[in-house]
Amino acid sequence: MKKADKVAYDKDYAASKKNGKPFFPYAIYKDTIIAGLAILVVIVLAITVRVEMGEPVNPASTDFLPRPDWYFYFAFELLKIFANQNALTPVIMATFMVPNILIILLVIWPFIDRGPERRIWKRPFAMGTAVLVISGLCYLTFLGASTPEGIAKGETLPLTGLDAAASAGEAVYLANGCSSCHMIKGVGAPGPGPELTNEGAKGWDNAKMVQWMKVPVAPMPSFASLPPEDLENLSTFLNGLGTKYK
Amino acid sequence: MTTKDIGPKNPVEQGVTQVVDFVDERSGVKNSGRWLMFRNIPAGTSWFQTLGFTAMALFGMQAITGIILAMYYKPDPNTAFGSIAHITNEVTWGWMVRGMHKWGASAMIVIVFLHMGRVFIWGAYKYPRELTWVTGAMLLMMTMFMGLTGYLLVWDQKAYWATVVAVNIFASAPILGPYIGDILRAGPEFGPDTLSRFYSIHMLLIPGGIATFIGLHLYFIIRLGISEPPWAKRALRVQRDEEDARRKAARNRDAGLKGSVSFPPAVVTDGQEVSR
Numbered sequence: 001m002k003k004a005d006k007v008a009y010d011k012d013y014a015a016s017k018k019n020g021k022p023f024f025p026y027a028i029y030k031d032t033i034i035a036g037l038a039i040l041v042v043i044v045l046a047i048t049v050r051v052e053m054g055e056p057v058n059p060a061s062t063d064f065l066p067r068p069d070w071y072f073y074f075a076f077e078l079l080k081i082f083a084n085q086n087a088l089t090p091v092i093m094a095t096f097m098v099p100n101i102l103i104i105l106l107v108i109w110p111f112i113d114r115g116p117e118r119r120i121w122k123r124p125f126a127m128g129t130a131v132l133v134i135s136g137l138c139y140l141t142f143l144g145a146s147t148p149e150g151i152a153k154g155e156t157l158p159l160t161g162l163d164a165a166a167s168a169g170e171a172v173y174l175a176n177g178c179s180s181c182h183m184i185k186g187v188g189a190p191g192p193g194p195e196l197t198n199e200g201a202k203g204w205d206n207a208k209m210v211q212w213m214k215v216p217v218a219p220m221p222s223f224a225s226l227p228p229e230d231l232e233n234l235s236t237f238l239n240g241l242g243t244k245y246k
Numbered sequence: 247m248t249t250k251d252i253g254p255k256n257p258v259e260q261g262v263t264q265v266v267d268f269v270d271e272r273s274g275v276k277n278s279g280r281w282l283m284f285r286n287i288p289a290g291t292s293w294f295q296t297l298g299f300t301a302m303a304l305f306g307m308q309a310i311t312g313i314i315l316a317m318y319y320k321p322d323p324n325t326a327f328g329s330i331a332h333i334t335n336e337v338t339w340g341w342m343v344r345g346m347h348k349w350g351a352s353a354m355i356v357i358v359f360l361h362m363g364r365v366f367i368w369g370a371y372k373y374p375r376e377l378t379w380v381t382g383a384m385l386l387m388m389t390m391f392m393g394l395t396g397y398l399l400v401w402d403q404k405a406y407w408a409t410v411v412a413v414n415i416f417a418s419a420p421i422l423g424p425y426i427g428d429i430l431r432a433g434p435e436f437g438p439d440t441l442s443r444f445y446s447i448h449m450l451l452i453p454g455g456i457a458t459f460i461g462l463h464l465y466f467i468i469r470l471g472i473s474e475p476p477w478a479k480r481a482l483r484v485q486r487d488e489e490d491a492r493r494k495a496a497r498n499r500d501a502g503l504k505g506s507v508s509f510p511p512a513v514v515t516d517g518q519e520v521s522r
Contacts, residue, residue, distance in 0.1 A: 001372070001373045005373070005483065005484075006373055006374070008483035009373060009374070009483065010374070012483060013288075013471060013474070016288040016289070016290075016474055016478065017286045017287070017288060017471055018286065019289060020286035020287050020288045020289045020291075021286065021287060021289050021291075022283070022284045022285070022286060022287075023282070023283060023284065023285055023286070023287050024283040024284060026287065026291070027287055027291055027295070027472070028283075030291075030293055030295075030296045031296045031299035031300070033296075034293070034296035034297070034299070034300050035296070035299055035300040035302075035303035035304075038300045038303065038304060038353055038357060039303065039304070039307055041353065042304070042307065042346055042349045042350050042353050043346060045345070045349040045353075046342055046345030046346040046348070046349050047342065047345070049345075049349075050341060050345060051334070051341070051344055051345050051348045053327075053330065053331055053334060053402070054400065054402025054403060054404055054405070055402055055403040055404075056327040056401065056402060056403070057323070057326075057327065057401045057402060057403055057405075057406040058403065059406070059436065065403070065404055065407070066404070066407040066408045066410070066411045067404055067408055068394075068397065068408045068412065069351075069352075069393055069397050070352070071352065071355045071390070071393055072390075072393070072394070072412075079415075092418070092420075095415045095418050095419070096418070096419050096420065096423075103387065106383045106386070107380055107383045107384075109366075109371065109379065109383075110371040110372065110375075110376035110379045110380070111376065113369075113371075113372070114372065114373070115372075116372070116373075116483065116484050117369070117484055118368065118369040118370075118372065118476045118484075119476050119477075119485070120367060120368075120369075120476055123369060126366070126369065127367070130363070130366055130367060134363065177407075192411075217418070218414035218415055218417060218418030219411045219412075219414045219415045219418070220411075220414070221407065221410045221411060221414060
């Protein structure tokens with residue numbers, strides 16, 4: 001903003017304040033009503049929608065469903081968008097680049113948009129950004145709320161040609177919640193992990209897969225706590241997906 | 247007031263007056279309080295401008311319910327889940343306080359985002375309120391971080407593994423990531439100290455930060471005054487300049503029709519070059 005604009009704004013605001021109303025009671029009564037309503041809504045929700053107890057933590061059991069609270073669904077869905085981990089959509093976009101760009105934009109926004117104009121319809125760039133960000137956040141939150149949470153207990157994978165080791169590997173896969181992040185032939189959650197239907201096509205050997213299970217790339221947690229034979233069977237199973245086991 | 251001063255005051259009133267006067271003599275609280283409460287705000291101040299106060303009120307509610315929960319909660323991996331069950335099932339009104347804290351968190355996030363949306367759409371972050379916006383952005387991020395750290399404290403499977411994934415994400419950031427991961431986890435792996443670390447961050451570190459930044463935020467708001475709605479009756483300078491330019495252009499057009507060239511060509515910009 002230019003010096004003249006600043007001076008003019010200060011003058012305008014001073015005049016507006018001079019012809020204004022006292023903070024008490026004219027602002028306070030509105031504040032109190034809306035804040036009271038908000039707290040009332042919280043109390044009504046606390047009474048009508050009781051908070052339930054979940055399953056107690058068991059770090060040894062990896063039968064889990066990593067779902068954040070609803071206000072982080074947008075970040076969670078972002079992980080799914082960049083789940084394929086190829087050169088075009090690296091996972092670092094979702095875990096680092098996009099969130100940090102948004103945070104930096106948020107903080108420095110007043111230093112980007114500095115014009116004196118305040119009327120809504122005269123600021124197409126700011127309003128366009130607002131519509132884009134708001135609809136994006138709402139859409140991703142809606143997606144996160146409406147996608148399935150993995151597979152039901154007892155459901156199996158529609159695979160044929162499994163040998164003994166691969167069957168054992170499939171059991172490990174199903175018992176450890178892998179399907180709450182990965183999909184095989186349409187079974188399991190569509191993310192944040194990549195689809196594994198054709199995992200065997202990568203041509204990894206078991207040693208490489210076991211190493212990946214122990215030290216994976218974020219956001220995947222480490223499965224180093226699994227017994228070695230489970231990891232071996234799981235690797236056999238995964239390395240044959242799409243090639244030997246279809 | 248004057249008629250009331252006739253005759254001796256009752257002793258209670260006298261005592262209260264003495265205490266207030268004692269404090270006022272040393273702090274000047276009467277004057278500054280009067281200034282704070284009765285300072286003018288623009289007449290057009292709208293219902294949309296109640297969201298900041300509402301967010302602050304919800305923070306207060308979270309603080310009170312949080313203090314009550316902390317009286318019963320045990321930040322230890324072996325007892326955390328049990329203490330939550332105790333609060334939910336046995337403590338008088340415990341389910342209610344926990345419910346309010348849980349729903350209050352969601353409500354606070356909703357209100358904080360609405361508040362930010364209002365400020366953005368109104369352009370209220372513009373001169374002179376840039377730093378009010380920056381402190382508000384910090385408050386928004388700290389509120390989100392409260393949600394993240396509080397989620398682990400219930401110590402159930404879903405929360406635990408979601409937090410493992412979230413911390414993995416922080417730890418995967420380039421350069422500083424591994425250090426941030428170690429700081430959050432209290433070590434290279436999730437362990438017994440992780441829970442108490444999250445508890446400390448959730449109830450001491452971030453609330454302290456939020457309180458500090460609410461103080462800064464309020465300081466800026468009180469010092470600079472609350473912004474006017476963009477539809478305020480009294481037009482701002484850009485609008486006036488626009489209208490001036492339009493009038494001038496119309497006048498020139500009329501003059502042109504009459505075949506006169508006595509007016510200089512109109513300066514039809516958004517008025518910023520027009521000096522007054």
